[in-house]
Amino acid sequence: MPDMIALAEAVHRRHQKLATKMDVGQGSAGGAVLRCGDQLIAVMSMPASIPQDPGLWSRATTTWPDAGTVAAQHRGHLIVSVIGRNQPLLSKARLMTAVIGGLIATVPECRAVVWDTKVARPASLWLHRSRQSFAPFPDYPFPLWVDVLPFRSQKGIGAVTMGLTAFVDREIQFETSRLTLDALLEKVEGLVVYLIEHGRVLKDGDTFGGDAKERIDVRYKNSDQFNGMPVFLCTDGSP
Structure with missing residues (x-):
């Protein structure tokens, strides 16, 4: 001890x-x-x-x-x-x-x-x-609690979290054909800390964005790529 x-x-x-x-x-x-x-x-x-x-x-x-x-x-x-x-x-x-x-x-x-x-x-x-x-x-220090991991997706690139479930019962799976990797990771990290602070405020079918031109769709899914774990599947539309 x-x-x-x-x-x-x-x-x-x-x-x-x-x-x-x-x-x-x-x-x-x-x-x-x-x-x-x-x-x-x-x-x-x-x-x-x-x-x-x-x-x-x-x-x-x-x-x-x-x-x-x-x-x-x-x-x-x-x-x-x-x-x-x-x-x-x-x-x-x-x-x-x-x-x-x-x-x-x-x-x-x-x-x-x-x-x-x-x-x-x-x-x-x-x-x-x-x-x-x-x-x-x-x-x-939310980075001590949650991993944000990049991956390749059919849309282009993506990032998935590990550890957010403890706070809001789901992980984030964000796929994009528009953002650079650095911009993607920054956006997912911002969403992580927002959800930790405010709770499970994202609803199935919601749309959100950082400005009037950005629209990100949210769906509740069991991930097709990560062993069926429950996720907020976020996509930012077509290029």
Whole structure:
């Protein structure tokens, strides 16, 4: 187990508006509890590697080339969770992100973070980006929670998310024949953070756009390209 007092001090040092103190609570399975304001966060040490998921680490290598090597070398992990139900998903994500950042600051052996079994990030990136855990919209660290992955499509190019389901029960699959790759990724990232902030506001059949000339159609579908997962299928019309 990490030093929970040191963890509380690290979280408070990194996020001074967040009151933290060590709460009594050593679990039977070797867990401990940290109180952050009116929330309780459980930390449990597991002396074994996480179950192998080649897809997880393959996705991670698109931005982190050493992901596979780190995954193969690790021998233990810490499970972090917020205790209680019916909590706002964004508030829960912010708090867990901050606590995980504090763990990395106090446990130098931490090499990576796996978020919600879907997204893997290097510990150094998490340590840096988690300082923005409580930043206002749109500056909180949503890239720690959601992957945005490019692909080729029949229309031209596309991008699909992984991890957004935790917030709005669907991923985004955006296909375009008009946008450059950089513009596409920027648009999908903007839509990700908007949905995290406002919830499932896109309805089946909606049309939206950044200006009067841009029209993007939205359909609820089970993806034909990504194992039938539920998506907001977004398309920007013919060229």
